[in-house]
Amino acid sequence: MGSGGAAPGEGRVVSASERTIASAVHRYWFPALPAARLAVFSRIIHLTVLLTVFRFDRWVADHAFAPRPFWQPVAVARWVGLPAPTPGTMALLQWVIGVATVVAIIGVGPTVWRRLVNLVVATSYLTWIVWAFSFSKVDHDRLTIIVALFVLVVVPGTVAGRDAADTDALAGWGLRTVQIAFVLAYPLSAFTKLRKSGIGWISSAVFARAIVRRGSEFGDWFADRPSLLRAGQAAFITFEFLAVFALRRTGRLRVIVLVGVVLLHLFTYAAVGIHFLPHTICITAFLPLERLHPRWRATRHVGDDAAPDDRELVGA
Amino acid sequence: MLGSLAMVASTLAGSFLWTDDAFPMAPFRMFSYGNSPNSVVRTMRFEADLENGEHVRLDASTVGLRRAELEEQTNPHRRVPDENLEAIAAVYNERHDPDMVHLQVVVRRIDMVDGVPQSGETITVIGDWADDRYTGERVDVDLDLAEPWGGYGS
Known part of the structure; x- marks a missing residue:
């Protein structure tokens, strides 16, 4: 019988190896990170919601008058009986998102109130996105920010009533969850490419097609260089798989992968004009954002390496 | 943590099993269809x-x-x-x-x-x-009538 076995009539004995695994799992999912980091992250995410709804996603608001034969509700819309948007309901939703998001960014009040505000933002933004994608075209750049918004319902991201430098395992859980959602998008995108097109995706003309459809000066330069585009496709899908290394807790490899993610998105934006902002902004969940928090700055010297669990910092 | 694991599991299920209909847990399929270089x-x-x-x-x-x-x-x-x-x-x-x-x-x-x-x-x-107000040239579209859209099948 192994050391973890239980004798008849006795309580189960937890082995040392089980304790080690449980401890490692706990350290990974609940790293002690500064609460101020999540507080800054919360404001960044809510500001992004505000920008997308009132600036970048104007096309969603335009769905309010789209021809009704094109309304094709996704499953979640059918389940809750969400009707197609009208000019009135769309304007109302924008107002709700706008007011709730500004309140969330201002970030005052007790924790329960902030949870409630964040819940209003999360559910109303989800409704906005469901209206966006219920006309037959689903983009895959929204999952991470939706996860972030619901994480902020559970952990509202506040340093009220505490030292700004205090660490918090729940703040760590929230940021870790967002990091995982962010990173998963890359290997799963690569997997979907192989699932839909096989290994032939690499030698296909998928980049050329995207450039023809959404061209830019930068992209047009590549359009006449198919070998370069194919090499780019090979590098792209390889990098998407390698992005899982960003799930490591620490280390240079994680930093390299995250820098690569930024470069990948810059290339995509330059070539075909797609910024994936609601997704890409979530890379900030990896950064030592507490250094931007006024109260953290007031109590610490910027550049101090004394933050608890600094191993979680990108670059550390 | 259960919520996090549910997120991971449903994201994986979306990529391996589901279609766009399952949004927000839909597969990450933008630019996943590789067309022939001679298409x-x-x-x-x-x-x-x-x-x-x-x-x-x-x-x-x-x-x-x-x-x-x-x-x-x-x-x-x-x-x-x-x-x-x-x-x-x-x-x-x-x-x-x-x-x-x-x-x-x-x-x-x-x-x-x-x-x-x-x-x-x-x-x-x-x-x-x-409509009735138009008196100019029309194009006789010699194609079969389109079927209704097939849904979020892929």
């Missing part, structure tokens, strides 16, 4: 005649749609149903002046050879609708 690239737009005689080219955003949404629900090899065209014209006319009296859905096709887009393009009209 064609198609885009769609509207061409319209207005009540004042002006002929205009319009993109889908004019009527509250993204181009990809129009293209996803419009088979480029089939005739667009008149009721869809009429609904598009009605939306346009609600928001613009002068009225649209004639509407065509146009497919622009560019050939690719060895992955290089060729110069020149082929234009095909797959839908033609007009």
